[in-house]
Amino acid sequence: MELRDVPEPAPSDGEMLIRIRAAGLNPVDCKIRDGKMRLLNRLDLPMVAGSELSGVVERIGAGVTRFAVGDRVFARVDKTKLGAYAPFVVVDQTLVTKMPKALDFADAAGLPLAGLTALQALRDELALTAGDRVFISGGAGGVGTLAIQLAVWMGAKVATTASPRGEELVRSLGAETVIDYESELQGPPRRL
Numbered sequence: 001m002e003l004r005d006v007p008e009p010a011p012s013d014g015e016m017l018i019r020i021r022a023a024g025l026n027p028v029d030c031k032i033r034d035g036k037m038r039l040l041n042r043l044d045l046p047m048v049a050g051s052e053l054s055g056v057v058e059r060i061g062a063g064v065t066r067f068a069v070g071d072r073v074f075a076r077v078d079k080t081k082l083g084a085y086a087p088f089v090v091v092d093q094t095l096v097t098k099m100p101k102a103l104d105f106a107d108a109a110g111l112p113l114a115g116l117t118a119l120q121a122l123r124d125e126l127a128l129t130a131g132d133r134v135f136i137s138g139g140a141g142g143v144g145t146l147a148i149q150l151a152v153w154m155g156a157k158v159a160t161t162a163s164p165r166g167e168e169l170v171r172s173l174g175a176e177t178v179i180d181y182e183s184e185l186q187g188p189p190r191r192l
Ligand SMILES: NC(=O)c1ccc[n+]([C@@H]2O[C@H](COP(=O)([O-])OP(=O)(O)OC[C@H]3O[C@@H](n4cnc5c(N)ncnc54)[C@H](OP(=O)(O)O)[C@@H]3O)[C@@H](O)[C@H]2O)c1
Pocket: 026, 027, 113, 114, 115, 117, 137, 138, 139, 140, 141, 142, 143, 144, 161, 162, 163, 164, 165, 166, 181
């Protein structure tokens, strides 16, 4: 990786130019830098790295209807284009959403990848509904902390794994059953 001056990108139809205020550093960004994702996603190098961001809409392309210049937004980028580690990025409007007022730019920039992973698993794959019981592994991690909160918000009861240092955190997020994976998973299975 190196610092370079690059031209400001221009939005095409359905895209928007975002002035970046913060960018997330997700584990996948390190894997991409190390070339470990190339079997899944072969990138056209050199390119600007960075997968998630928050910022302010600077310019909109034709056909962008849900956003206006000046909106505070956060987004993941197109996996084949990346581009969040720069002053400006162009993103398709379908990958962008407005930031809730209570969120600041730094917190918003770390949400898209881990948050979408949790949301897609619980809502799109599991179709979780109120009263369901769900097990979330690694509850104190990036995906786990968001998944617990989303599952509780959807009305589910949550069981999760956490080491003793993560127990208070996962309980504060709403997990009802906490399994200490360092000690409890060594023995025979127990009913949750
Ligand atoms: N982050 C993303 O955006 C993303 C997106 C797609 C997929 N994923 C995948 O989702 C998984 C979790 O990612 P993450 O970013 O949430 O990781 P993370 O922030 O590093 O969290 C992982 C959690 O796993 C727990 N853990 C460690 N060893 C364990 C064991 N032996 N048994 C049970 N739990 C254990 C740790 O719990 P304690 O803190 O309690 O020790 C830690 O909190 C990974 O497989 C990752 O590749 C992540």
